Structure formats: structure tokens, C-alpha cells
């Protein structure tokens with residue numbers, strides 16, 4: 001199965017921690033949207049997509065990436081995200097992909113991310129990382 005993990009993460013690196021945990025659990029690499037080129041030269045059975053939430057939206061870089069993307073090679077996707085207090089980012093990302101015609105499997109995984117003005121200090125923590133790894137394995141089982 002061709003599995004890819006792509007994500008956007010800002011300086012705080014919260015979503016990157018989830019992306020790397022998923023990548024480790026599945027034995028693939030995590031690719032940062034906007035750093036280096038991401039292309040899909042062969043069909044992707046399962047694309048994990050992650051982001052934080054910035055001013056109540058997925059990041060501009062993520063939105064731009066999906067605006068330009070040809071969805072044809074993406075057979076399935078799953079969503080993960082971190083937030084200050086708006087866990088709706090999971091559903092927002094899911095909708096972004098569905099609006100491109102991409103099949104999104106399962107519910108989004110979301111967890112708190114440390115950010116100014118919240119009590120999220122220390123998140124994602126070890127439990128969050130264990131949970132996201134289990135989420136990834138469950139999604140893979142759904143697609144198999």
C-alpha cells in the first residue's frame with residue numbers, strides 16, 4: 001500500500017510532532033507542505049494530511065496546496081490536526097479535501113497544541129502521540 005504523510009506546521013511544531021509519530025508508526029516519511037516539492041507521480045492509497053488552525057482556518061499554505069492539487073492519484077485520505085481551542089479544524093480540513101473530490105476515511109484526529117493564550121502547555125504530549133499512532137493504524141486497517 002502506498003501511504004504518504006503530508007502536513008503543514010508553524011514554528012511551534014505541534015502538528016509536525018503528530019506527522020512524525022504517524023510516519024514512524026507506518027514506516028514512511030513525513031513531508032512538510034511548502035518545504036520542498038510534493039508530487040504524486042503514482043497513485044496514493046492513503047494520504048494523511050495534517051495542519052494547525054490559524055485565524056480559524058487551515059493555513060494559507062495548505063489551502064493553496066490543495067487548490068492547485070490534481071486529486072486524481074489520491075484514492076483515500078485521512079486528517080489530523082492540532083488547535084488552540086477550535087477542534088473544528090479537523091472537520092475544516094476534511095471538508096477541504098472532500099471539496100476536491102477526495103475520499104476521506106474515518107473521523108479526523110485532533111488534539112490540543114501548545115499556543116499562546118491557551119492552557120495547552122506540553123501538548124501534543126506522549127499520550128497524544130500514542131493516540132495518533134493508534135489512529136493511523138486504525139485508518140490503515142479501514143483502507144486495507
Ligand SMILES: Cc1cc2nc3c(=O)[nH]c(=O)nc-3n(C[C@H](O)[C@H](O)[C@H](O)COP(=O)(O)O)c2cc1C
Pocket residue numbers: 008009010011012013014015016051052053054055056057082083084085086087112113114115116
Ligand atoms: C498565528 C496563529 C493563529 C492561531 N489561530 C488559532 C485559531 O484561530 N483557533 C485556534 O483554536 N487556535 C489557533 N492557533 C493555535 C494553533 O492552531 C495551535 O497552536 C496549533 O497547535 C499550531 O500548530 P503548529 O505548531 O503545527 O503550527 C493559532 C496559532 C497561531 C500561531
